[in-house]
Amino acid sequence: MDRESRFHLVFAALFVLSFVAGSTLDEWGPAWRDPQVRLSSFAIGVIWLTAFFMRRSKSFLDQQKVLRDRIERLEHRLRDLEDER
Numbered sequence: 804m805d806r807e808s809r810f811h812l813v814f815a816a817l818f819v820l821s822f823v824a825g826s827t828l829d830e831w832g833p834a835w836r837d838p839q840v841r842l843s844s845f846a847i848g849v850i851w852l853t854a855f856f857m858r859r860s861k862s863f864l865d866q867q868k869v870l871r872d873r874i875e876r877l878e879h880r881l882r883d884l885e886d887e888r
Contacts, residue, residue, distance in 0.1 A: 807858075810854075810855075810858070811855075814847065814850075814851040814854075817847050817851075818847050818848060819846060820853070821843040821844040821847050822844055824843065
C-alpha cells in the first residue's frame with residue numbers, strides 16, 4: 804500500500820470515528836447537543852482536504868524542480884554540443 808492510500812485510510816477512519824464518538828457522546832451526556840453537522844467530523848474533513856492539497860502541491864513543486872533541472876542540463880548539453888561543432 805502506498806503512502807497516499809495509507810493517508811486516506813487514516814483520515815477516513817478518523818472521519819468515521821468522529822461520527823461514532825458523536826453519537827456515543829449523545830448517549831453518555833444527555834445534556835450534550837451536538838450540531839446537525841458534527842463539528843468534529845467537519846474539522847477532520849477540513850484538515851483532511853487541507854493536508855491532501857498541501858501534499859499534492861508539494862509533490863507538484865518537486866516535479867517542477869526536477870523538470871527545471873532536466874531542462875537546464877539539456878540546455879547545457881546542447882550548448883556543449885554546439886561548441887564542439
